[in-house]
Amino acid sequence: MRFTGTRRSPGTLRSSLLAVALATALTSCGTDGGTQGSPGEPGTDSRPSASPTTDLAHLPGIGERLRDRIPSDSRQVIAVYGRGENSARSTVALFTKHGTTWDRERSWPAHNGKKGWTTDHREGDKRSPVGVFTLSDAGGVLADPGTKLRYTRSAAAFTAPRSWPKTHWHDFDLVIAIDYNRVKGTSPGDPTRPQGRAKGGSIWLHLDHGSGTSGCVSLPEQAMTYLLTTLDPAQKPVIVMGDEDRLKA
Numbered sequence: 001m002r003f004t005g006t007r008r009s010p011g012t013l014r015s016s017l018l019a020v021a022l023a024t025a026l027t028s029c030g031t032d033g034g035t036q037g038s039p040g041e042p043g044t045d046s047r048p049s050a051s052p053t054t055d056l057a058h059l060p061g062i063g064e065r066l067r068d069r070i071p072s073d074s075r076q077v078i079a080v081y082g083r084g085e086n087s088a089r090s091t092v093a094l095f096t097k098h099g100t101t102w103d104r105e106r107s108w109p110a111h112n113g114k115k116g117w118t119t120d121h122r123e124g125d126k127r128s129p130v131g132v133f134t135l136s137d138a139g140g141v142l143a144d145p146g147t148k149l150r151y152t153r154s155a156a157a158f159t160a161p162r163s164w165p166k167t168h169w170h171d172f173d174l175v176i177a178i179d180y181n182r183v184k185g186t187s188p189g190d191p192t193r194p195q196g197r198a199k200g201g202s203i204w205l206h207l208d209h210g211s212g213t214s215g216c217v218s219l220p221e222q223a224m225t226y227l228l229t230t231l232d233p234a235q236k237p238v239i240v241m242g243d244e245d246r247l248k249a
Contacts, residue, residue: 001035002172009195011213013093022190034085036081037136040118043245044133045161047245052105053103053104054101054103055101055102055103056095056101056102056103056104057077057100057101057102057129057141058102059077059095059102059240060104060108061081061244061248061249062079062247062248063247065248065249066132066240066242066247066249068242069131069132070132070238070239071236071238072192073236073237074097074236074237074238075085075096075097075101075132075235075236076095076096076097076230076231076232076235076236076237076238077093077095077096077097077237077239077240078092078093078094078095078135078205078227078236078237078238078239078240078241079092079093079094079239079240079241080092080110080112080217080239080240080241080242081093081247082112082116082126082128082242082243082244082247083242083243083244084116084243084244084245085116085117085243085245085246086115086116086117087112088111088112088113088114088115088116088212088213089109089110089111089112089115089245090109090110090111090112090212090217090236091107091109091110092106092107092108092109092110092223092224093105093106093107093108093187093228094098094106094107094230096235105230106223106226108184108219108220108223109204109220110208110217110218110219110223111208111211111212111213111217111218112128112212112213112215112216112217112218112241113126113213113214114126114211114212114213114214115212116128116243117129117130117243118130119244119246119247120196121180121199121203121215122199122200123197123198123200123201123202124200124214125200125215126212126213126214126215127243128203128213128215128216128217128240128241129200129203129215129241130241130243130246131180131240131241131242131246132238132239132240132241133178133179133180133236133238133239133241134179134184134223134236134237135137135149135176135177135178135179135231135237135238135239136149136150136177136179136184136185136233137149137150137151137152137167137177137184137185137186137196138151138152138174138175138176138177138188138228139148139151139152139153139154139157139158139175139177139187139188139189140158140172140174140175141153141154141155141158141159141170141172141173141174142174145174145225145228145229146228146229147228147229147231148231148232148233148234149176149183149228150232150244151228151232152188152189152190154187154189155170157176157187157189158172158173158188158189159172160172163199165209167209167210168209169204170209170217170220171205171209171218172204172206172209173207173221174206174221174224174225174228175204175205175206175224176205176206176209176224176227176228176231177187177203177204178203178204178205178216178217178241180200180201180247181193181194181195181199181200181203181205182194182201182203187248188202188204189202200215202215202216203215203216203217203221204216204217205218205219205227205239206218206219206224207216207221207224208220217241223231
């Protein structure tokens with residue numbers, strides 16, 4: 001039987017597959033095609049600010065269960081303090097270790113998954129995964145601001161679809177991949193998910209649009225720039241994230 005359809009070259013096919021993969025990654029992280037979460041000002045979680053800021057024996061608000069999962073050689077920790085299990089509001093703090101104690105360097109208001117947090121993250125559940133994860137790769141639409149992390153600049157990979165609300169168009173100008181169900185050493189846009197698609201993925205730190213996300217953690221631009229220019233792979237940075245009750249358990 002004679003084939004009469006349109007023949008695609010291998011290069012065209014690869015480009016089409018890449019476009020689909022990138023669209024999937026962006027949708028998984030930022031928003032579900034333009035549906036915003038509940039509006040409201042970011043939380044003013046008191047956990048990091050209520051404690052001293054220097055010479056801390058332990059990270060404030062982080063219980064032994066999660067604390068034991070932080071690698072012993074990690075000297076930079078981003079802590080995401082969710083306001084509640086079902087809340088999209090959180091506070092992000094950066095801690096650095098000096099000798100045997102921790103200093104809190106900065107903290108910022110933030111948003112997490114629009115439906116809150118989960119210890120069993122699933123594709124499309126609109127919740128952020130609770131846990132401790134490494135940080136190894138970054139990227140975005142904008143030029144590398146001077147990070148020591150591996151950085152992939154790509155307008156094609158990180159430009160949010162213009163079908164989304166304008167408030168979301170710059171979400172991925174700067175991103176840091178959270179190493180949940182992804183391959184370290186690849187671009188944040190790489191859709192490979194070692195644990196399978198059902199476990200979700202493309203969980204990033206990215207720019208805030210004023211409401212909850214589909215599972216990522218979003219921050220003001222100055223916070224993202226600060227983190228990108230401060231995080232150092234030699235310091236083995238990790239992120240510990242979750243709602244307050246699970247963090248301190």
